[in-house]
Amino acid sequence: MPRRRVSSTVNLPPFQELLDAHGRDVHRFLIASVGRIDADDCYQETWVAALRAYPNLRDASNLRSWIFTVAHRKVIDHVRARRRAPVLAGDVPETADTRATARDEPDDGLWTLVRELPSKQRTALALRYVADAGYDEISAVMGTSEDAARRNVHEALKRLRTEYQQ
Amino acid sequence: MSIEYELRRTAPQPSAPPDLTDAAAAAGLLDVAYATLDSPVGTLLVAVTPKGLVRLAYLDDAGGEEEASVLEQLAASVSPRVLASPRRLDEPRRELDQYFSGQRRQFEVPLDWQLTRGFARRVLEATARIPFGSTSTYRQVATEAGSPRAFRAAGNALGSNPIPIVVPCHRILHSGGGLGGYTGGLDRKRVLLAVEGSTAG
Numbered sequence: 001m002p003r004r005r006v007s008s009t010v011n012l013p014p015f016q017e018l019l020d021a022h023g024r025d026v027h028r029f030l031i032a033s034v035g036r037i038d039a040d041d042c043y044q045e046t047w048v049a050a051l052r053a054y055p056n057l058r059d060a061s062n063l064r065s066w067i068f069t070v071a072h073r074k075v076i077d078h079v080r081a082r083r084r085a086p087v088l089a090g091d092v093p094e095t096a097d098t099r100a101t102a103r104d105e106p107d108d109g110l111w112t113l114v115r116e117l118p119s120k121q122r123t124a125l126a127l128r129y130v131a132d133a134g135y136d137e138i139s140a141v142m143g144t145s146e147d148a149a150r151r152n153v154h155e156a157l158k159r160l161r162t163e164y165q166q
Numbered sequence: 167m168s169i170e171y172e173l174r175r176t177a178p179q180p181s182a183p184p185d186l187t188d189a190a191a192a193a194g195l196l197d198v199a200y201a202t203l204d205s206p207v208g209t210l211l212v213a214v215t216p217k218g219l220v221r222l223a224y225l226d227d228a229g230g231e232e233e234a235s236v237l238e239q240l241a242a243s244v245s246p247r248v249l250a251s252p253r254r255l256d257e258p259r260r261e262l263d264q265y266f267s268g269q270r271r272q273f274e275v276p277l278d279w280q281l282t283r284g285f286a287r288r289v290l291e292a293t294a295r296i297p298f299g300s301t302s303t304y305r306q307v308a309t310e311a312g313s314p315r316a317f318r319a320a321g322n323a324l325g326s327n328p329i330p331i332v333v334p335c336h337r338i339l340h341s342g343g344g345l346g347g348y349t350g351g352l353d354r355k356r357v358l359l360a361v362e363g364s365t366a367g
Contacts, residue, residue, distance in 0.1 A: 014198075014237040014248035023183050031178035040184045047186050051195045055246055103353075111296050129173040161169050 010060045015051060018063055023047075026071050032111055032126035033075045042078055047070045058128060068131065068141045072123060082113045113163050117156050120144075124152035125160075187251040189364065197245035199239070201255040206266050206361070207354045208329075211236050212258050213248075218276030220244060222329045233270055240333025243281060262331070266361060271298035273332045285311055286323035293324065296337045299362045303341045325349050 026046060030039040050070045057066070108115075114122055123142060127133040133141070138149035190196040200213040202225060211233055213221040221240060224230035241248050257275055264270035276304055288311035295310075296302050308320035324335040330349055336358040340346045348355035 012246035
């Protein structure tokens with residue numbers, strides 16, 4: 001007889017299923033958010049945090065949104081840690097305080113500009129164009145209204161249009 | 167040019183994401199690690215917990231099970247923290263390879279018995295004591311498990327052995343010398359008995 005889990009009545013699939021289904025998109029979302037150099041660390045932190053919380057999850061109906069929510073939090077932690085990190089000698093001082101990436105990041109063209117966007121716009125845009133998320137999912141992941149999600153994407157696109165086409 | 171199109175076209179395409187299993191294990195979160203491997207009795211799924219080998223399943227339609235359903239069972243009955251990790255299965259894999267090539271008569275990999283309990287566990291523990299190349303009977307293992315008359319229940323316990331091959335339920339035959347049954351089909355039972363040089367069946 002299968003043992004009853006104390007905390008959960010939902011049937012959680014084997015964790016590997018999540019990893020197989022969403023690992024690649026989460027990795028791409030993190031590259032878009034924090035750059036290639038730091039994405040691997042964020043990726044590992046995301047999945048280890050998810051693995052820790054997983055058995056206590058009470059709702060398994062949208063695991064994709066859940067894992068992106070965890071990834072989004074790791075991006076926020078990462079940006080905070082980077083802001084606190086000492087500025088190396090010879091570096092140009094930061095102008096945008098939401099800048100998330102390391103300075104020796106390879107140039108990703110348009111996506112380098114994305115990383116310079118304010119964090120909410122950057123996250124909304126990455127979810128939309130890397131993970132193909134709808135506005136409902138973006139709002140769920142970021143804890144905003146759907147209108148705010150739409151506005152963040154819209155503002156991001158507007159800004160990119162002017163900056164990219166210069 | 168549409169910026170939306172350009173965003174999709176140039177979206178980051180990473181190489182393989184980093185492996186998680188070391189970080190998961192270091193954090194004490196790798197509750198079930200599994201891998202599949204090839205053997206003379208077909209593809210096997212092997213799963214370990216930090217305590218030891220917890221599950222071995224035959225994967226194919228010739229009397230075997232489906233990988234997804236074996237993993238779902240593990241998620242429901244052991245822990246949903248189930249991850250593929252071929253490297254963590256190196257030891258059982260090595261011992262199984264040696265067994266099939268005739269270089270190993272006894273498995274040393276520790277066992278995690280948590281998928282069995284009560285009488286079934288006692289039957290399987292008695293089965294685990296039957297040496298390589300020997301056979302026993304349903305009645306005999308029932309007796310050793312404390313209920314000589316429960317040989318049918320012993321048969322059920324053996325039929326749902328979570329760790330076949332390593333817990334050698336293939337060594338149990340009918341008292342009259344008939345092959346009896348086998349989880350994974352009688353063809354596999356014959357192969358395993360042949361590996362051990364048993365003439366029975």
